[in-house]
Amino acid sequence: MPSPDFVVRAPYVVTCDDAMTVIEDGAVAVRDGIVAAVGPAGAVPSDGAELIEAAGRILMPGLVNMHCHAGDSLFRGLVENLPLEPWLETVWKAERAILDPAACRLGAELGLAELLLSGVTTVMDMFWFPEETVRAAKALGIRVATGGIFFDPPGMDGHLADRRLADAAAFFDAVEDEPLVFPGCLPHGTYTVSPEHLRSAGRLARSRGGFFSTHAAETVAEQATVTGRYGRRVIAHLAEHDLLGPDVVLAHCVHLDAAEIGLLAASGTHVVHNPLSNLKLASGFAPVPALLRAGVNVALGTDGAISGNDLDLWLAMRLAATLHKAVTGDAAAVATHEALAMATKNGARALGASDRIGSIEAGKAADFILVAIDKPHAAPLFDPVAHLVYSAGRGDVTDVFVAGRRLVESGRLLTADVAALVAGVNALRPAIAAAIA
C-alpha cells in the first residue's frame, strides 16, 4: 500500500458500516481524498505521513442531511407566533421581494456554512437558482445534491413552467464534471406541479441517471387536495405516474396509510424524516417505526431554517430517536443504531451513493468529522453510538473533512469568512423586514 497523505487517530472510530462497528483506539488513513485504511491504531501505520491526534474525540462519518432549503436561511425567524397559513403568506411575500440570484447565493453560503460547522458533509438542497447553491457549495467544499425546481405557479426566478424542463436539463450539463455535486430533479410537490410536469421531471432525472425528489404527504391538507383533485392519495398518485423507485427521495411522508407504506416499501423509494419541521409547522408525526418495519430506507433532514429555525441534523437525529417512543408508547422504538444510520448511511443510500459516502470504510470518500467527548455531557461514555444519538450536539463538532480536505478545524470554518458572511446577511435585514411591512 502506498503511503497515506495523513492519518487521524481517535479514541473511538464509529464507522457506521453495516455492522455499526466501533473501533476503540482507532485510526483512519487517507490518500487522494479516499479512506485508504481504517482499523485499530496499531494496524494503520502513518508511514511518516502527517498524524492528526484526535484525543478526546470520536471520529465518525460526516452527517448526510437529505432535505434542506439552505437559501431560506435568509428568512430565519422573520415571522413567528402565527397560524400556518398567515405565516406562510408572510414568508412568501418576503421571498418574492428578496430572492434574486445574488441573494440566493448569499443564503446558500449562510446555510451551507451552518451545515459544515455542525458536521454535515452532504446535503440535498431544493431551492431557486440551484446553480447558485452549487457555486456556494464549491466555494465551501461541501457535497450537494440539487437540481432544477418544478413549480407550476410563477416562481421566484420569473420563469414560466414550460421553461423549467430546459433549465433542469441545462443544470445536468453544467455540473457534469463537478465531483461534489449529485444532480437531480426536484419538483416542489404533487399539489403544486401538474402530473405532466412531474412525469417530465421524472423522465429527465432517469435519462440522466439523477435522483428525483419532492415533498410528499407532509400535511393533512395536501393529502385532501391531491385526493380531491386526482382521486388518489399522494403516494398512489406518484406511483400512477411512475414516480416511485430506488432513485426517488420523498421528503416528509407524515400522513401515510398502510397501502402507501406498502407502495414505498415495494418500490424501494426513500423517505426523508424532518421531525423538527413537522413539529414546528404542526404537520404531525411521521410513522417512522412502521416505515422501518416495512423495510423502507429512512434518512433524515433539517428542512429549511424558516421551519426550524436552524439546520441542526443532530437535533433531527435526537428527535428521530425519541419522538416515536412517545407516539407509539414503546420506549424501545427506533434503536440508537437505527437513528445514527438515518443521519449517515441511510442518506448515502437514498442518494445511490452507498459505495462512496455514509460510512468509514476503505475505498470510500474521506468524509468524516471529529466530535468532542471531553465535556461533562459526554461522561461517562459507555456506548459511543448512544452518546452520539442522545447526548452529542452541533457544539461538539470540532473538525470536518470532505474528500480528505479539512474544511473545519477546531470549530473554525476554513473556507469562508464567517464573520463577514453573518454581517452581510444581517445587512439585508432592513430590506427583508421592509418587504413584509
Next chain:
Amino acid sequence: MPSPDFVVRAPYVVTCDDAMTVIEDGAVAVRDGIVAAVGPAGAVPSDGAELIEAAGRILMPGLVNMHCHAGDSLFRGLVENLPLEPWLETVWKAERAILDPAACRLGAELGLAELLLSGVTTVMDMFWFPEETVRAAKALGIRVATGGIFFDPPGMDGHLADRRLADAAAFFDAVEDEPLVFPGCLPHGTYTVSPEHLRSAGRLARSRGGFFSTHAAETVAEQATVTGRYGRRVIAHLAEHDLLGPDVVLAHCVHLDAAEIGLLAASGTHVVHNPLSNLKLASGFAPVPALLRAGVNVALGTDGAISGNDLDLWLAMRLAATLHKAVTGDAAAVATHEALAMATKNGARALGASDRIGSIEAGKAADFILVAIDKPHAAPLFDPVAHLVYSAGRGDVTDVFVAGRRLVESGRLLTADVAALVAGVNALRPAIAAAIA
C-alpha cells in the same frame, strides 16, 4: 447611586421581565451581586468600574431548570434500546451498587458542571444524599433547590422510611445560612410514598417555609396504580392530602384530565414540563397548551441524564415551543415568549423567588448569561426571543454569572477542573458496568 462593581454591555439585553422587554445596545450594572441598573447602554454608566464588552452576544437571565437528578448523570447511556421496565430494572441495579455519598457528590458535580456550562444558574434537584448535592453546588457556585427525599421502599442510603422526616428536617437546619440553597421536601411520588409520609413531608416543608416537589401524573401506569389504590387520580389524591398550592411544584403532569387541570389552576400549583424525558421514556405529551390556558404556571426541566441523556434546558425550551404545535395541530400553540418564560421566570415563580431571580431587573440577583450570536445559525437576527427559543443552544453560551460572580468565561468553567471531573467519572465506568453484568 454608588459605583457598580462592573458593567456588562451587549447588543441585546433580553430581560425576561413581565413585558419580555428587549433592550438593543443595552447594559447591566452589578453591585454586591445584585443588578444595580439595566437599560440602554448610554443610561447605565460604568463610572470607572470594570466594563465587559459582550460584543456579538445576547445578555439574558440564567436558565432555571426546575426538575433534575444531577447525580444520575453517572449512569448516562449505560443501558439503551430496552422497553421501559427492563431498562429501569437495570438502571436501578447499577444505582444500588454505586450510590454512596462520595459517588453522589461526584455525580452531582458532573451534572451541575454540565448545567452551568449550558447556562443554567438555578436547578431544582431530587437525589439521594442531598447534602452532597449542596456541597457540589457550593463548590461550583450554582443555585440549587433541594432537600430530603421521601421513598417508602428502602432507599439508596439504607435509611428506613421513618427516619426520612428527621433527615429532611436536619437538611433545613444545615442549609439555613446558605445563600445559594432553596430548601424543600421532595417525596418521590404518590405511588411510592404513603399518604402519611406525603403529609409529613408537606407539613415539614410548610413549617419551614420551603417548597414541596414530587413526580406527578408522569405515566398511564402511575395514574392506574394510584386510582386503583386510593380511588382517586393523582392530582385529586394530592389535593385530598393538602398537597397542592403555590408552594408545590409537580414534575411531569403528562396524564391529566380536565378536573385535575382545574385543581392545579385553582390551587396555584406549579407544573414542570420535561419534554425530552417524556419522549425518551415513552410517557407521552403533557397538555401544556391546556395548562397555560387554564392559567397554570409551567416551568421547564431536563429530568436526569438517564432519561435524556443530557441536561440540556435549551432543548427542553425548543421542544416546549414546538412539540405541542404538532400535538394540537395549531402552529401558533406556545408562543416564543411563553417558551422563554418557562425556561426563566416561570421557574423563579415556581420557587417563590420571583423577587430575586428569573429576570434582569434592578434589585434582583445578577444571575445572567451571555449567548453568542456571531455564528451562521444566528443570522439574520430579527427577533432575539425567537432566536433564543428556536435556534440558540447550549453551545452558544459563553459566559455565566451567578450573584454577580463569573462562573463560566468564554466557555470555560472557572470553579471546577472539568478534565479531572470527566476523567474521574470515566474511571468509575468499570465498577458501574460490573454492577449490571
